[in-house]
Amino acid sequence: MPQNPTTVPGYRNPSKQVVIAATGAPSTTRDRQTIYHLRCTLCRHDYGCNGMDIKARLCPNCQSGTPGEPLREPAPRLDFGNDSDVY
Numbered sequence: 001m002p003q004n005p006t007t008v009p010g011y012r013n014p015s016k017q018v019v020i021a022a023t024g025a026p027s028t029t030r031d032r033q034t035i036y037h038l039r040c041t042l043c044r045h046d047y048g049c050n051g052m053d054i055k056a057r058l059c060p061n062c063q064s065g066t067p068g069e070p071l072r073e074p075a076p077r078l079d080f081g082n083d084s085d086v087y
C-alpha cells in the first residue's frame with residue numbers, strides 16, 4: 001500500500017483539520033477506503049473521514065463540510081506517542 005502523507009497522524013490540511021489516528025474501520029462513502037479520526041483545530045470537533053478526502057476536508061461543524069463518518073470509538077485522548085503502526 002502506498003504511503004500517503006495526508007493520512008499520517010499529525011497531518012494538518014489547508015482547512016486546519018488534523019489527522020488524529022487511523023481507525024481501520026471501512027469508509028461508508030468510498031470503496032476500499034478506511035476511516036481516519038480527524039479533529040478540527042478551530043472548534044475541536046472530532047469526526048471520521050476517509051483517507052481520500054482528508055486533504056480537502058472541511059469541518060462538518062464549523063465549516064459546513066459534509067457530515068463526518070462514524071468513529072468506532074470516542075477518541076480517548078490526543079496521544080501521538082503510540083507510533084506502532086505509523087510506518
Ligand SMILES: [Zn+2]
Nearest residue numbers: 040043059062
Ligand atoms: Zn470546526
